[in-house]
């Protein structure tokens with residue numbers, strides 16, 4: 327709701343952003359700062375050459391109807407990667423130049439018989455639009471919530487889940503973030519290793535999504 331109010335208020339001012347408001351490495355597309363370059367593969371600890379990096383160019387993954395190819399098992403069984411795309415508005419990126427945008431501490435999965443979390447970074451595009459970010463390590467999103475995070479700065483990240491069983495309907499995807507963000511909003515997708523992705527929805531700071 328705060329976001330909606332903000333957008334409304336912003337629109338009423340008639341203020342027009344230009345590309346310089348986004349900071350270094352970002353450009354204005356619509357009302358959103360996006361990276362000027364295609365994300366580079368993450369090569370930190372835990373990187374696996376899964377072929378996932380040969381993905382389509384562009385910010386938004388292909389979306390399909392789930393359950394159409396493997397009708398005999400849970401539609402989420404093949405999903406193992408979570409993508410977080412930082413949609414923080416330019417003015418709100420600027421409000422926290424030392425921790426710009428979405429602060430991602432952990433991606434956790436909670437089910438009746440399951441607790442899991444991200445175990446590796448598949449790809450990352452962490453931005454530092456004002457050259458002042460103190461939270462640039464994508465690896466901070468791996469593991470359980472521990473008050474150590476990466477600030478995406480208007481970028482995005484794909485993390486691979488480590489789970490004792492396949493995902494299924496009813497499992498919760500938790501985006502763990504410190505409670506300090508200012509209108510730091512994002513979209514969350516869940517993807518297969520072949521980069522088939524479904525939008526789970528939009529969140530702000532700490533948020534949970536249930537697999538339908």
Ligand SMILES: [Ca+2]
Pocket residue numbers: 430431432466467468469470471472473474475
């Ligand atoms: Ca962390």
